[in-house]
Amino acid sequence: MPILTRCYRLCLLGLLVAIIGLTGACAATAPTPEPTPTAINDPDNPPLPSPALTPQEVVQIQVEALQNNDIPAPDSGIRTAFIFASPDNKRNTGPVERFIPLVKNPQYRALLNARQIRIGSAQIDGRQAAVEVSLIGTDGSPARYLFLLSQQQEFPFANCWMTDSVIPLDPSLGADET
Numbered sequence: 001m002p003i004l005t006r007c008y009r010l011c012l013l014g015l016l017v018a019i020i021g022l023t024g025a026c027a028a029t030a031p032t033p034e035p036t037p038t039a040i041n042d043p044d045n046p047p048l049p050s051p052a053l054t055p056q057e058v059v060q061i062q063v064e065a066l067q068n069n070d071i072p073a074p075d076s077g078i079r080t081a082f083i084f085a086s087p088d089n090k091r092n093t094g095p096v097e098r099f100i101p102l103v104k105n106p107q108y109r110a111l112l113n114a115r116q117i118r119i120g121s122a123q124i125d126g127r128q129a130a131v132e133v134s135l136i137g138t139d140g141s142p143a144r145y146l147f148l149l150s151q152q153q154e155f156p157f158a159n160c161w162m163t164d165s166v167i168p169l170d171p172s173l174g175a176d177e178t
Helices: 003-029 055-068 076-083 087-091 098-102
Strands: 118-125 128-136 142-149 163-167
Touching: 055 076, 055 118, 055 128, 055 163, 076 098, 087 098, 087 163, 118 163
Parallel strands: none
Antiparallel strands: 118 128, 128 142, 142 163
């Protein structure tokens, strides 16, 4: 191979290596944007009811928030769950300050900081839905709840699924026995 062609190839190879090296160096030193926090209990950016959420997704948001109740602040999980309570539910339970002790009572306490959760499929009948949740509480005891939801019709929650009530179920019975 003629020497000029050989030099030309080596120069091109060197240039290519330099470009790749510079690109890699730029990529390595360029600041990468921090991911936006999307924690369920983020008080600055809480999840909100949306017509895009299914009944099962609404229950999942609520149960995962309760599972991490004190992250990032005490009772932030209960506050997140309250956001997804239907207007009728909120009329019955009162403001969040009254809702917090209701969730902490023995009937619902197992939802707080549960070790393990399983969310069943949504059973939908028109604008009504039911979702069963099974869990293992912090003390290792099983618990089951039935979340009853309705699809709202009024502004500002039109077409959003929201929780009307949560019914404690007997944890010793299977889903087909209730």
